Amino acid sequence: MLDPKFLRNDIQETANKLATRGFVLDVELMNQLEEQRKTLQVTTETLQSERNSRSKEIGLASKRGEDITSLRLEMGKLGEELDAAKEQFTALAEQLKNISSAIPNLPHESVPLGQGEAGNIEISTWGSRKEFDFEVKDHVDLGEALGGLDFKSAVKISGSRFIVMQGQIAKLHRSLAQYMLNLHTNEHGYTEMYVPLLVNADSLFGTTQLPKFGDDLFNTKPATEEGIGMSLIPSAEVPLTNMSRDMIYDESELPIKITAHTPCFRSEAGSYGRDTRGLIRQHQFDKVELVQIVHPEKSFEALEEITAHAEQVLKNLQLPYRKVVLCTGDMGFSATKTYDLEVWVPAQNSYREISSCSNVGDFQARRLQARFRPTGVKKPELVHTLNGSGLAVGRTLVAVLENYQLADGRIEIPTVLQPYMGGLTHIG
RNA sequence: GGUGGGGUGGCCGAGUGGCCGAAGGCGCUCCCCUGCUAAGGGAGUAACGGGUUUAUAGCCUGUUCGAGGGUUCGAAUCCCUCCUCCACCGCCA
Numbered sequence: 001m002l003d004p005k006f007l008r009n010d011i012q013e014t015a016n017k018l019a020t021r022g023f024v025l026d027v028e029l030m031n032q033l034e035e036q037r038k039t040l041q042v043t044t045e046t047l048q049s050e051r052n053s054r055s056k057e058i059g060l061a062s063k064r065g066e067d068i069t070s071l072r073l074e075m076g077k078l079g080e081e082l083d084a085a086k087e088q089f090t091a092l093a094e095q096l097k098n099i100s101s102a103i104p105n106l107p108h109e110s111v112p113l114g115q116g117e118a119g120n121i122e123i124s125t126w127g128s129r130k131e132f133d134f135e136v137k138d139h140v141d142l143g144e145a146l147g148g149l150d151f152k153s154a155v156k157i158s159g160s161r162f163i164v165m166q167g168q169i170a171k172l173h174r175s176l177a178q179y180m181l182n183l184h185t186n187e188h189g190y191t192e193m194y195v196p197l198l199v200n201a202d203s204l205f206g207t208t209q210l211p212k213f214g215d216d217l218f219n220t221k222p223a224t225e226e227g228i229g230m231s232l233i234p235s236a237e238v239p240l241t242n243m244s245r246d247m248i249y250d251e252s253e254l255p256i257k258i259t260a261h262t263p264c265f266r267s268e269a270g271s272y273g274r275d276t277r278g279l280i281r282q283h284q285f286d287k288v289e290l291v292q293i294v295h296p297e298k299s300f301e302a303l304e305e306i307t308a309h310a311e312q313v314l315k316n317l318q319l320p321y322r323k324v325v326l327c328t329g330d331m332g333f334s335a336t337k338t339y340d341l342e343v344w345v346p347a348q349n350s351y352r353e354i355s356s357c358s359n360v361g362d363f364q365a366r367r368l369q370a371r372f373r374p375t376g377v378k379k380p381e382l383v384h385t386l387n388g389s390g391l392a393v394g395r396t397l398v399a400v401l402e403n404y405q406l407a408d409g410r411i412e413i414p415t416v417l418q419p420y421m422g423g424l425t426h427i428g
Numbered sequence: 429g430g431u432g433g434g435g436u437g438g439c440c441g442a443g444u445g446g447c448c449g450a451a452g453g454c455g456c457u458c459c460c461c462u463g464c465u466a467a468g469g470g471a472g473u474a475a476c477g478g479g480u481u482u483a484u485a486g487c488c489u490g491u492u493c494g495a496g497g498g499u500u501c502g503a504a505u506c507c508c509u510c511c512u513c514c515a516c517c518g519c520c521a
Contacts, residue, residue, distance in 0.1 A: 004477095041478055045490045052490090055502040059446035068501080075501040248438065248475095369476090373438075376457080378473075379484075380438090 001366045002103055008034055017106045020113050020328040025103065033099075037092055044085040051078055101211050105363040107328045108300070108337040114327025120340070121327065126311070127320030129344055130403060137409070138347030139401040140278045143169055145409050146428050149279070160276070161268065161283045163394075168427045172400065172413070173286070175420035177261045177393045180288040180313050184390055188309045190259040190290060195239035197262060198230040203242040206368040208334045209234060215269045218283075232265035236289035237387040244293050244370035244383065251375045254383065255302060256293040259390070261286065279394045280352060286393035292386040293370065296362065299384035300337070303359040307339045310355040310390040317414045319399050320344040322351050336361040341391070343399040354395045357388030 006014045007030060015025040054075060062068050112121050143149025148169025154162040165173055184190040198220065204210040209217060209231075220229040233239060240258050249256070264287050275281035290309060294302045307323070314321045326338040335358035342351035362382040365371070371380035404412040410428035413421055 038478080041490085045478065048491090049489060051501080056446070058501050062501095063446080072501050079501075250438090373456095378457085380475080 001100060001363060002106065003362070003366070004100065006106075007100065007103075014106065018104065021104060021107055021331060022115065022329050023104055030099070033092065033096055037089075037096060040085065040089045040092055044082065044089045047078065047082040047085055051075070051082060054078070098211070101205075104333045105336055105361060107331060107335075108359070108361075111331070111337050112325060112327045113329075115329040116327075117330055119327030119329055120324045123323045123325055123339070125320070125322040126315065127318065127344070129320050129346070132346065132405075134407040136346045136402065137405060138278065139398045142401050142405055142409060142411065146411070148172075148427070159283075161281065163279060163282060163284075168421070168424070169397070169401075171421060172411075172417070172427065173393060173397050175417050176396050176400070177286055177288060178420055179316075179417055180390055180393070180396075181259065181261050183313060183316065184259045184288065184290060184309060188257075188290075188312070190257045190309075193236075193240060193243075193258050193260040195236060195260050195262065197233050197239075197265075199233055199238050199242070200230055203238055203245070204231060206245050207238045207241050207364055208367070209238065212333065216267055218265045218267055233262065234266050235264050235287065235387075235389075236260040236262040237291060240289060240291040241293075241364060241385050241387060242368065244365070244385070245368040247370055248380050249293070249372040249383065251295065251372055254293065254295050254372055255298065258291050259288060261288045261393075263287075279398050282394060285395075288390050288393065290357075290388045290390040293383050294386065295372070296381065296384045299359045299361060299386060302384075302386050303337060303339070303357060306386050306388040306390075307341070307355075307357040310341055310357055310388050313391050313396075314341065314343060314354070316416050317396070317400065319396075319403055321354070332356075332358060334358070334360045334363050336363070343395065344403065345399060346402045346405075352395065352398075354399065355389040355391045358386065360385045360387070 002014070011025075011027055011030055015027050018025050054071070058068050058071050058075070061071065112119060114120065137145075140149065140151070144151070146167075146169060148166050150164040150166055153164040157164070181192060185192045201210060204214075204217070217234060218232040220231065239262075240260055243258065244256070263284055265284055268281060268283060271281060279285075290306050292302050292306055311321070311323065321341050321343045324340045324342060326335075326340060331338050338356060338358040340353050341355040341357070343354040344350075345352045361384050364385045365382040368385075370383050370385065372383050373380050400414060400417075401411055404414065406412060406426075408428075410426050413425055413427065418425060
């Protein structure tokens, strides 16, 4: 949610900024609704004020033992007027809320202008791609040959875009998650969290999956009579960031740095035919998520930090990657600025996204009412929130399998993971 | 799942129809006192929104006592539904 003041006072400038990310704001409609809102709100509030003061008078009169029947009759009329005004106002307010809930965040000034993926800018690359003196296999062939990736069983059990892992590869997958979690908690100062995987609609609204992106979620059947069910989390960002909902922190408590390893569930609506082979795009995948709740002046610093934390995983695993800053047209709904980390995938001869780190600014905090009290100041202020993948575990497995493959189809185990694999140096 | 008791400001906790946005306490801010510290005295201190305004100052005003409905001229207070916490019972990994 943008600051409503932007939409009232600087609407043209706001519209211009939104246009850079391909969002068209109907300035004329907004102005018109806003004007209606103002007059309606003033009239209803005036009526309410009148009702309040006259009710008070009635109270006093009856206390004095006076007859109040005529006063009551007058109030009946006023009540009707008030109800009508209220009805109009709430309808309009809801319309305005629906519109503003669908408006994305404003990009930071340092974000490059651009329309799609092509507008993203490479910031840096790290590591050297291995020269293979044999024909590389992709992770599907490697994993199936080793008996560790079982797509057929997954289809039988659930459907496409699921995976069954077995044996050493299942263990490698687990080791990756363990390693990431240990790194972030031991070296990077995050507190490990265990969180619910099913969340309510309020949480989804808070982190902006709702109202716009409900189609991307898996929803449970209605849990209550009203039909409001819970949804499987698309990312641990949802439970982690919602920890701060309705909170007023002391300034000294910031920054809050938390992490969790969870499965993530995405319906992948609208991506039919893309990445249908392999583990790149699944309905269920594991991810270690990093979340920071910070002082508003520190959030861009924190973005650099959180990205560096994700990068450290790739460095320690010796996986070549590049860092990209997303352009205005390619950023997610709630981000002010996003870095993607893309790992080298030999069989595709390209870099693929393995982490996305965003500074969300106060956009989620406004919906969450997540605030802090600056020391010595009375008024609470909105915090800034950040999230980043550190990393997507399934895609990291893909990268390890492909980058560490040997000519005979065996897989070398990255040094840092060997202790997690009981000292094993190779799979196969 | 059953029975009973709760959900009130940053926190704790009073409050059963108007004088309650809400006693009291803690915390916090300012001032006084005091060799230092500790203790003590005084004043202030809810959030969010709207209007006016150069203003996140002031002034006017609305909403909010778990959520949503209802009764009433008027609801923290009465009624209904739901959520949630606690205790006991049942069940269960």
